[in-house]
Amino acid sequence: MEINVLYYLLPSLVMFCCGIYGFLTRKNMIAMLISLELMLNAVDINFTVINRFIYPDGQEGMFFSLFAIAIAAAETAMAIAIIINLYRVNKNVDVRDANKLQG
Amino acid sequence: MNPIIPLLILCLPLLGFLVLGLLGHKMSHKAAGWYGVLSMGTTMVLAYITAATYFFSNDAAFITEAGNRLQHIIFNQDWLQFTDSLIIRLGFLLDPISALLIVVITTISFCVHLYSLGYMEGEKGFQRYYAFLQLFSFSMLGLVVATNIFQMYIFWELVGASSYLLIGFYYTRPSAVSASKKAFIVTRFADLGFLIGILILSYVTGTFDFTDFTSVQDGSSYAVALNTPMGILARFQGATFMGCSLLTWALVLIFMGGMGKSAMLPLHIWLPDAMEGPTPVSALIHAATMVVAGVYLVARLFPLYLMEEAALMFITVVGAITAFYAAVVACTQIDIKRVLAFSTISQIAFMMVSLGVARPEFHESLGYMASMFHLFTHAMFKALLFLGAGALIHAVHSNDYTAMGGLRKYMPITHITFLIGCLAIAGIPPFSGFFSKDEILSACYQQSWIWGAWMSMVAGLTAFYMFRLYYLIFWWDEPDYGHHKPHDGPWVMSLPLVFLAAVSCVAGFIPFGTLVSWNGVPYHIHIDWMGVALPSIIIAVAAIALATVMYRKKNSLPEKFAKASCGLWTAAHNRFYWDEIYLFITHKIIFNGICRPIAWFDRHIIDGSMNGLAWLAQRLSITIRPLQSGSVQAYVYIYLFGALLLGAITTACVLL
């Protein structure tokens, strides 16, 4: 069995779709954030794999993943700060209660 | 000539207006009043210097070797440049009539300034009053020295605005407020015609300048070269609109502006009401200066009018009808200021008729000279009469002659000066009115005996109503004046009266023809004693005699007379119902017939469509509001759907 690029992209696709499913169905905001991380990681894998298999001369995909990880860390920190703040107000982390900005 | 003095003539009143208007409330009444008087006095002296230089210096810029007077532009500053050729300038044009007018304006204005020190003493808004007087003087001077018709129009409107301000000086009185509105609206309406006339004229000729319009090619005829603006105009006489040439339309429309300002029928209705203003203002604006602006306008464009006999004919007819109408109405009014107002209308109509009958064929356009002559003398004696009336009103505190009578004993100075004014306007030699009126009648007779006879009749009426007024005020029956007997005003009020009376006595002997004529060629007045002067004196004396019989002592003759006139007296007393006609037209026809439907259209169609749009936007926003649900996952569904759609489309387009 020759392991080509599709073999690597398949698990990342599954990961991504799981992320979408989780993001759309979970009510706990932290669970949603976890789903978000899944999606982000799936994309990172895609970048890296395609870089490695198809453009092995450059390192753009790898660096993109690297920076994405850094930014994801920042984003998670911010998101969790906001969630905790919301928890103080609502006494829970249900996303359905965080709808004060509706029209 | 050094442009400093003419510039100062314009700038001093403007400065006075600014100083008194902006800082007046910080000044005492006395300081503000004397500042105004001194400013105007200086302007008057400068105007005298300018006029004397123009008339008597024999400078080559002002007069030719042969003695023909020239138009001279002292300065002409570009102000608005629309295109290369269409430039609006502000300048100072010196020619016989503008030199004459600046003298008249500054003299009367100075007299009124001085007089107002006494008349307006202690009034609320004294400084404001003086500021407005200065503004008016500035605008009027700017009007008469205009180098082009557009500058004239600008100052024309300024004059109207200052007149509005001064009529409405007692702004707490509703009658004064409505009178000022009436004056402003009626003259504005007339100015619309003026503006259209200006536009036609300048569109055809491509110029605004008076010197281009009115330069006379040779001394006597008005044949014009075809390359000048007048030549262009002559060619445009071919273009017609509704049966009249374009030039006729332009000139008649410009004259319409003059009709508004000079209170010719049917736009005269504002002038009697304008008497709501303080009496010195009536003397300055509504008797001596502003109302003759219409005459001045026609005189200014006289060579143009000469090219179009129809327009001159129109002026003559309007003037003649107005003169008679106003004289008849003046015979029946009770308010002495209204008598004088109608007398003013009648006298201005005299000037208009005089201009209308002037032709170069007859004694070098005698009518033009006569009109300017009468303008001068009328300004003096009518200002005198108004200031005298002001003194009476000041003493008696009423505008109606019914509250007066027998005043000759109490107010000798006013009595004598008023009598001189009456004699002057009635045309008794040697007072000034005789000479100028005689010239006008001569001019009328030269055109046609009809006009001559008509105007002689009006002159007789003039003598009658003036002496009716005189006798009713100073003789007739003495009412009960109570403890406070009427008395002459302070010296600041008497001095202008005496001065103007003196001028009215001697002004007739000024050799006016050598100073002012339509083409600058001097003209020597000679009085046609047998043909014109003697009959007119006889008519005047007869009219005065009739007035003496009727009004010298209290009797029942006037009442019998009024009863016997089959309603004519009542009709004249109500000014032949002109105001009612106007009210009917404006209220019944214009307001109900035109404005109502327009208002309905505005309210229901225009506002309705706007409100409908607003309603639609509101409904729409309410409808789409739930989209902004605040639920993150709903947003993500929509976003995902969009992203997938885009992805599917891309896949379908690129890969298939």
Add this chain to the structure above:
Amino acid sequence: MEILYTIVALAIIIFSVLTVTTRKILRAATYLLFTLFGAAIIYFMMDYEFLGAVQIAVYAGGIVVLFVFAILLTTKPGHNSEKLESRRRGWGICAAVLTAGITGYALLSRCCSLLGAKPDMEFLTMNKLGEYMLSTDRGGYLLPFEAVSVLLLACIIGAVAVARKR
């Protein structure tokens, strides 16, 4: 190699599905950790050792710990989230399957021409990576590097400002 790949791929698929389906939130975080480890192993298999190390250090060491803290702060221990109503789950599955269908189709139709074994690559030493990071030439990433450092600083301040008690 094939065996390792099979294990990792299965692990990623199974754990990511478990991450989004488990009702215990703490378990979801744990499954996420395993998934992230799987991703890190893929990076190692791609010969990007540094990236794999960063993945483990930042995600496993940082983010997941953060998640665990947040979960412990906001949920009572042993608390299960309520069962999903079927309509919600149905929509979620629909969206996920639709996405998988469209992207999978695009992937398959596009990448068929690019199939092939892993090509050789010059080994990316730490030294070289550092040079890439701090170079301004083509293929250099100084600007994003600095931008990320500023972003992280801003993020620290922002997190403090947002979560601060007032």
